[in-house]
Structures are given as structure tokens and as C-alpha cells.
Amino acid sequence: MQGNSRLKKELGLFDVFAISTGAMFSSGFFLLPGLASQYTGPSVFFAYLVSGIFILPAMFSIAEIATALPRSGGAYFFLDRSLGPLMGTIGGLGTYLSLVFKTAFAIIGIGAYAAIFWDVPVKMVAVAATMVFMGLNLIGAKKTSGLQNFFIVFLLVVLGMFIFDGLYTVFFTEKVEGPSMNEHFTPFFTNGIEGVITTAGFVFVSYLGLTKVASVAEEIKKPERNIPMGMLLSLVVTSAVYFLGVFIMVALIDPVQFANELAPAATATKLLFKWLPGDTGTYLMVGAxxxxxxxxxxxxxxxxxxxxxxxxxxxxxxxxxxxxxKSGTPYLSILLTTGIILILILTVSEEGIAKIASAFQLFIFMMINFSVIVFRKSNIESYDPGYKSPLYPWMQVAGIFISLVLIIYMGWISVLFVLFVMTVSFLWYYYYAREKVKREGAIFHWFALLGKYQYSELENEFMVILKEKGLRQGDPFDETIARARISNIEREMNFEHLVDFVSETFSTEMHVSKEALVNEFLTTSAIEPALIIPEVSILYGKCEGVDHPSLHIVLSSRGIRKPVGKGGISSEDYIRVFFFLVNPPAESRQQLRMLSRLVDVIEREEFVEEMFDHKSHRKIKEYLLHNERFFSIRLLPGTEQAGMIGQPLKAVEWPSGVLVALIERDSETFAPHGDTVLQEHDVLTLIGEPKSLSRLFDKYLMQ
Structure with missing residues (x-):
């Protein structure tokens, strides 16, 4: 891998909503309704709603995988890591081409609508717009999403006005000319249920913006919250606007004209916005x-x-x-994509794009739904989604069936395009990538449960992703560090005796099986290589009877020789710092998140030396906790905090979310309880939310 390949996390909840929603309101609203009505008649607005419902399984599956594996590449990355690099190549190249086609088609739409009012060449306007978007993308994702946010706010305001005025006109004003309302909606289903399903597949491209969120997941802040929430909000808003907006078009536009209308929103607007002067309403809709x-x-x-x-x-x-x-964007990839879009704009006709793009995305959605089943069945512990699809696995089975039916209903041309892309992707993989790639997908872990091959490096990669995501809200890492036991061992000790000593301590304190803990600590985990740091060892286990995470830290100035692997081969180095973490059996993924946070701390420069430089247990724990979520105060006479002296801890009022985790008294450190009476010269370590702690910091000077 060349150069820096890390992307900046700059996108928030509204950015996710704007990227998804903005990508769905183009041809779906301003071009396709009239064309789609040819398949089902006035019920076209109902078909849009059906299409929105049909995409729900794929949305839930994408949200689950994206919160577990927030990586650039979206569908490609999901399919590669679940079904292997061949399917990843097919999914990646196919989705890439589908998105590029749809993007080029949308940019051509800018030129087409500009030509309504100005005498400008459509494709030259599209080329100019492409260059502007390229420049914004090269600057950075946040700059790009800023323009996206402006577009979506303006768009939603205008569409909201269109729907409000349209519903008022349809239900509360009297129509003076043209066909009656009954004629607009009769017959409602011109081709029965088959027509609705065909139309739902045809307009499915209108909802493909949901996939675009997954492809920028690596750049989203708090992905476990923002991805599913942003996608759901986007789908709800989009479905409502499509349903109501297309209903208004059907109700206002002459049925014969509507079936051949290429700008139905603009045509409907001519009958609305009577309260605005002149053609202001039309200008607003064209601008939208x-x-x-x-x-x-x-x-x-x-x-x-x-x-x-x-x-x-x-x-x-x-x-x-x-x-x-330097701006944190993949500039060569942006330049390549821009070049392909420009070629498409200048050389390719727009006809058939909707069906072609929809068909391949339906195939991808079918595979993504299957991928969720694969990831769940693979039992990879570091597959840790922050959001889980409801009704698993029936939701995924329904999604696979829906995609298959819609592809069939869309005709043989769409099926041929899917087969063509699969063939090209297979040839690319076979002749270019096969010799360069030495990994397999999670499906091999599923096979491993049947006694077959699995690819262990996948767990390491997922562990790295888990480490980058960090702790989840509610994970008791700070509390576990605060409660941790610390042992300093000066004498010589072998590794087996150390494990026996720590297990005995845990067993006595938590009333659990010592033998079970010894076995857990001596078992080499499949992901242990991802956690190895010189002179530091992390051992962990799960045990029945443990009701909360517990940590024992052992410092050995002489070092202890630790065997490596299951064959009894010893490492060359001595381990000086050991971490033993025990969790409840049901919290295996929480354990991995806490381990990954611990690795973040251990990777600090001069970590081992810093650990031995701190002479008190409080200092060691504060060093491990060190971030904006803790600070210490000393109780001294004549200070703001002097009023706490002589008070039981439960009598002191702290801001919500703040906990007194440690008290150091006479060179001893302990975790207090509510009845602990505070004494002069006590050092209190407080942990909690940064905002709450900042208020305390302003009140008390750090001692």
C-alpha cells in the first residue's frame, strides 16, 4: 500500500442524512414518475411506496454491517469480507459502474433543466458541473457535504411547499377544466399486481442513495449511531415525499400527457403556487x-x-x-471517477440507465442480505455491529427473495447487464487480482464450524476496525481501570505461577472457579497476534459467575518469561507488564472493545517506562485513564473543596454522570463507597462525561 491511506472522520448525522437523501431526489422525482406510470397507471405513487418498503431489508443489513465494519468501499468491502475477494470484485466493480452511470445521468439532468430557461448546450453544462464537483471532492469530504447540506435543505423546503400547496389544491379547490379527479385515478391498476411490482423495480433506482452512505462509512463520526439513524430518517422522508409528491402529479396532470411527461414536477407546478408572482413557482421547482x-x-x-x-x-x-x-481525500480515485463520468456524459445515451442501475443494485442487495447471515453464522467475535437488523434471519431471507423477483420482472436486458458485469469482474479478478490477494471471507469461518478451512487474518482485521471504533456508550472501561487490582512483583516468578496467583486472586474476590480462569488465561486466542506489544502481555477470559468486568495489572521489574503459541515455544523477550481481564460470558464483544481501548493506551510512546515511573497505584490508574474524562482534586483546608472534609461521600453533590472512582489516602489507593468519610489530604480521582467534568474543573483547581 502506498502513501497515507487513512480518511478523516468528518461527517455527522445530518451529513449522512444529506448524502443519502440528496442522492435519491433527482431522476426519481423529477424524471421517472411519468415514465413509470406506463407500467401501472395512476397507482404509480403507490408503487413508489412499495419500492421503499422493498428496500427495507437491504437498508437494515447495510446498517448492521456498516456499523460493524465502517470502511470505505461500502458494498465492495462488505461482500469481500463476507463472501471472499472474487465476490468483492464483482460487487465492487459492478456497484462502482452503477453509481458512476447514475451520477453521470444526474449531472446531465443539471444541463437539461438549465436548458429550460437558458440557451446552453446540455452536455457542456454537465461537464462544467462535473469539474466543480471534482474540485469540491478534492478539497475534502466535509466541504463536499457542506454543499450537499445546502442542496438538501433548499430541496426539502421547495418540495415541502410543493406537497403542501398540491394537497390543498387537490382536496380543497375546485377544478375548472380537464378530466375529473375520478378519471385521473381510473383504472387505478392498469396492469394489476404485476404492473405494481414491475414499476417498483423500475423506480428502485430512486432509493439507491442509501448505498452511498455505506461507501463513506469510514469518514462518519460515531458510525454506530449516525449510520442507522441517518439512513432511517432519509428513507422515511424520501418515501413520504415520493408518495405524496407523485400522488399530486397524478392528480393534477392529464393522464394521457402524464404517461409521456419527462418533467412532471415542473408541469404540475404550473398549476400550483398561484400565490407567488408570475412564474416564481416554476423557477423554484426548476431550481429544486x-x-x-x-x-x-x-x-x-x-x-x-x-x-x-x-x-x-x-x-x-x-x-x-x-x-x-493533504486534504484527506483519495485524489487519484476521484480523478479516475471524474474521467469516467466525463466520458459517459459525452458519449453515452441516458436511455435504459434506470433499469440497468436498478438491476445490478438488486443483485448487490441480495448478496448483502446473504452477507449478514454469513457474518452472524461465522461466529467471529470481533464482528461487533453497533446496530443489529431486526427479525434476523427472516428479514434477510425476505430481502433475497424480493431482489430476485424484482430482477426477473425487470426483463432480460437487465439480467444480461448483471451477467455482463459479473463476467468482466471475474476476468479482472482472474487475470489481475488473484495472485495478489491471499485472503478469504467470513464464509470460510462458517465452513470452519463444519470442520473446513478458515482465514484467521480476517479476525485480526476486524479487531483493528473494532479498535478504531473505540468504546461504545455504557462500556465500563473507566470504572474497570479504577477498580483494578495492581500487584508489584519483585521476586523471580515463572509464567505458570503468575497465572495461578492471579487466578487465585480473582477466584477469592469473585467466588468463581480458579481452574476455569487458569484454562482461560492459558488458552491462546485466535486474535492474540493483533494485541502483542513488546514487554506487555494482555490475557483475558470469560467465566461463569463473573457479573462485571474485572482487571488485574501485574508489574514485574525483573520481567517474566511468557511462552508463545501452543507448542510451548518461549519468546525471546521478558514481559514486564501484564493485564488480566475477566468478563461475564455473555459480554464477549464488550470484552473485545475494552481490550481494544486498552491497546490504544498501551501503544503510547514509552508506555512501559511510564508505568514504572509512577510510584503510586493512583498515578498508574490515572495514567491509564488519561483523557478528557477524568481529573483529580486534593482536599486541603482553605480551598473550594475544603467543605467536603469530614463528609461521607454520599453527602457530596456531584454533577450527573460524575463518579468518584479512586481515593488516595496515606499512600494507599482504594475504590470508595457512599459511606466513605472524606479526610484532609485525600486525593479524589473523578471520572465522567467531559462537559460535567469541565464544570468541576472550573470550580476546583487541580492539585
Whole structure:
């Protein structure tokens, strides 16, 4: 891998909502409704709602995998790590091409709508817009999402006005000319249920913006919260706007004209906004359409450019595409994607794009739903989604069936396109990537449960991702450090005796089986290589009877020789710092998150030396806790905190979320309880939320 390949986490909840929503309001609202009505008639607005419901299984599956593995590449990364690099190549190249086609189509829409009012060449406007979006993407994802947020706010305001005025006009004003309302909606289903299903597949492309969130997951802050919430909000808002907006178009536009209408929103607007002067309403809708196409083009370039980046990182694409510029963006990948979009704009007709893009995405969604089943069945402990799909596995089975039915209903041309992309991807993998890739997907771990091969490095990679995600809200890492027992061993001791000593201590304190703990600590984990740091060892286990995480830290100035592997081979180095972590059996993933946070601490420069430099247990624990979530105060006469002296701890009022984790008294450190009476010269270590602690810091001077 060449150069720096880490992306900045800059995108928040509204950015996720804007990327997803902005990518869905273009052709789906401003172009397709009239064309889609040819398959089902007035019930086209109902077909949009059905399509939104059909995408729910894929949305839940994408949200689960994206919160477990927030990595660039979206569908590619999911399929590669679940089903292996061949399926990853098919999914990556196919989704990349689908997104690029849809992005080029959307950008052409900017030129088309601009031509309504100005005498400008459509494709030249599209080329200019593409160059603007390229510049924004090169600057950074946050700058790109800033423009995206502006587009989506303007778009939602105009569409909200359109729906409000449209519903008022349909239900509360009298129509003076044209066909009656009954004629607009009769017959409601022109081709029965088959027509609705065909239409739902045809307009499925309108909801593909949801996939774009997954492709930028690595750049999203707090992905476990923002990804599922942003996607759900986006789908709810989009489905409501499609359903109500297309209903208004059906109700206002002459049925014969509507079936051949390429700008139904603009046509419907001519019958609305009578309260605005002149053609202001039409200008607003055209502006909204251009904002929609621009947001789709902008979000499309942002998300699709992450596919070559992610595939390059995994050697399925030339590794030079992993280079990240000073602004934190994969500039070569952006330039490649821009070039392909420009070629498509200048050479390819737009006809059939909707069906082609929809068909391949349906195939990808089918595979993603299957991937959730694979990840769950693989029993990889470091697969730790912050959001889990409801109704597993029936939700995923339904998603697979829905995708298969919709592909069949969309016709043989769409099926041929899927087969063509699969063939090209297979040839690319076979002749370019196969010799460069030495990994397999989680499906091999599922096979391993049947006694077959598995790829152990996948667990290490998932552990690294888990480490980057950090702790989840409610994980008691700080409390566990505060309660930790620390032992200083000056005499010589072998590793087996150390494990026996620590297990005996845990057994006595928690009334659990010593033998079970010894076996847990002596068992080499499949992910242990990801946790090895010189002169430091982390051992961990789960035991029946343990009701909360517990940590024992052992410091050995002489060092203790620790065997490596199951064959009894000893390492060359002595271990000077040991961490023994015990968790309840049901909290294996919480244990991994806490271990990954511990590794973050251990990776500090001069960690071992710093641990031995701190002479008190309080100082050691504060060093391990060191972040914005703790500080210490000393109780001295004549200070703001002097009023606490002589008071039981429970009588002192602290801000919500603040805990007195440690008290150091006469060179001894202990975890207090509510009846502990505070004494002069006590040193209190407080942990809690940064905002609450900052208020205390302002009140008490740190001693």
C-alpha cells in the first residue's frame, strides 16, 4: 500500500442524512414518475411506496454491517469480507459502474433543466458541473457535504411547499377544466399486481442513495449511531415525499400527457403556487430540480470514488489509488471517477440507465442480505455491529427473495447487464487480482464450524476496525481501570505461577472457579497476534459467575518469561507488564472493545517506562485513564473543596454522570463507597462525561 491511506472522520448525522437523501431526489422525482406510470397507471405513487418498503431489508443489513465494519468501499468491502475477494470484485466493480452511470445521468439532468430557461448546450453544462464537483471532492469530504447540506435543505423546503400547496389544491379547490379527479385515478391498476411490482423495480433506482452512505462509512463520526439513524430518517422522508409528491402529479396532470411527461414536477407546478408572482413557482421547482441533480451528482462522485480507493487498499485495484492527499481525500480515485463520468456524459445515451442501475443494485442487495447471515453464522467475535437488523434471519431471507423477483420482472436486458458485469469482474479478478490477494471471507469461518478451512487474518482485521471504533456508550472501561487490582512483583516468578496467583486472586474476590480462569488465561486466542506489544502481555477470559468486568495489572521489574503459541515455544523477550481481564460470558464483544481501548493506551510512546515511573497505584490508574474524562482534586483546608472534609461521600453533590472512582489516602489507593468519610489530604480521582467534568474543573483547581 502506498502513501497515507487513512480518511478523516468528518461527517455527522445530518451529513449522512444529506448524502443519502440528496442522492435519491433527482431522476426519481423529477424524471421517472411519468415514465413509470406506463407500467401501472395512476397507482404509480403507490408503487413508489412499495419500492421503499422493498428496500427495507437491504437498508437494515447495510446498517448492521456498516456499523460493524465502517470502511470505505461500502458494498465492495462488505461482500469481500463476507463472501471472499472474487465476490468483492464483482460487487465492487459492478456497484462502482452503477453509481458512476447514475451520477453521470444526474449531472446531465443539471444541463437539461438549465436548458429550460437558458440557451446552453446540455452536455457542456454537465461537464462544467462535473469539474466543480471534482474540485469540491478534492478539497475534502466535509466541504463536499457542506454543499450537499445546502442542496438538501433548499430541496426539502421547495418540495415541502410543493406537497403542501398540491394537497390543498387537490382536496380543497375546485377544478375548472380537464378530466375529473375520478378519471385521473381510473383504472387505478392498469396492469394489476404485476404492473405494481414491475414499476417498483423500475423506480428502485430512486432509493439507491442509501448505498452511498455505506461507501463513506469510514469518514462518519460515531458510525454506530449516525449510520442507522441517518439512513432511517432519509428513507422515511424520501418515501413520504415520493408518495405524496407523485400522488399530486397524478392528480393534477392529464393522464394521457402524464404517461409521456419527462418533467412532471415542473408541469404540475404550473398549476400550483398561484400565490407567488408570475412564474416564481416554476423557477423554484426548476431550481429544486437542479439542486436535486447536483446533490445526486455531488454525492455520487463522493461515494463512487471510494470504490477504487478501497479496492486498491485490498490489491484488487492498482495500489496507487490508495493515495490520500493533504486534504484527506483519495485524489487519484476521484480523478479516475471524474474521467469516467466525463466520458459517459459525452458519449453515452441516458436511455435504459434506470433499469440497468436498478438491476445490478438488486443483485448487490441480495448478496448483502446473504452477507449478514454469513457474518452472524461465522461466529467471529470481533464482528461487533453497533446496530443489529431486526427479525434476523427472516428479514434477510425476505430481502433475497424480493431482489430476485424484482430482477426477473425487470426483463432480460437487465439480467444480461448483471451477467455482463459479473463476467468482466471475474476476468479482472482472474487475470489481475488473484495472485495478489491471499485472503478469504467470513464464509470460510462458517465452513470452519463444519470442520473446513478458515482465514484467521480476517479476525485480526476486524479487531483493528473494532479498535478504531473505540468504546461504545455504557462500556465500563473507566470504572474497570479504577477498580483494578495492581500487584508489584519483585521476586523471580515463572509464567505458570503468575497465572495461578492471579487466578487465585480473582477466584477469592469473585467466588468463581480458579481452574476455569487458569484454562482461560492459558488458552491462546485466535486474535492474540493483533494485541502483542513488546514487554506487555494482555490475557483475558470469560467465566461463569463473573457479573462485571474485572482487571488485574501485574508489574514485574525483573520481567517474566511468557511462552508463545501452543507448542510451548518461549519468546525471546521478558514481559514486564501484564493485564488480566475477566468478563461475564455473555459480554464477549464488550470484552473485545475494552481490550481494544486498552491497546490504544498501551501503544503510547514509552508506555512501559511510564508505568514504572509512577510510584503510586493512583498515578498508574490515572495514567491509564488519561483523557478528557477524568481529573483529580486534593482536599486541603482553605480551598473550594475544603467543605467536603469530614463528609461521607454520599453527602457530596456531584454533577450527573460524575463518579468518584479512586481515593488516595496515606499512600494507599482504594475504590470508595457512599459511606466513605472524606479526610484532609485525600486525593479524589473523578471520572465522567467531559462537559460535567469541565464544570468541576472550573470550580476546583487541580492539585
Amino acid at each position: 430540480a437542479m439542486a436535486a441533480f447536483a446533490s445526486t451528482g455531488n454525492a455520487g462522485l463522493l461515494s463512487s470514488s471510494r470504490y477504487p480507493f478501497a479496492m486498491g487498499r485490498d490489491r484488487l485495484f492498482p495500489p496507487k489509488f490508495t493515495k490520500v492527499g
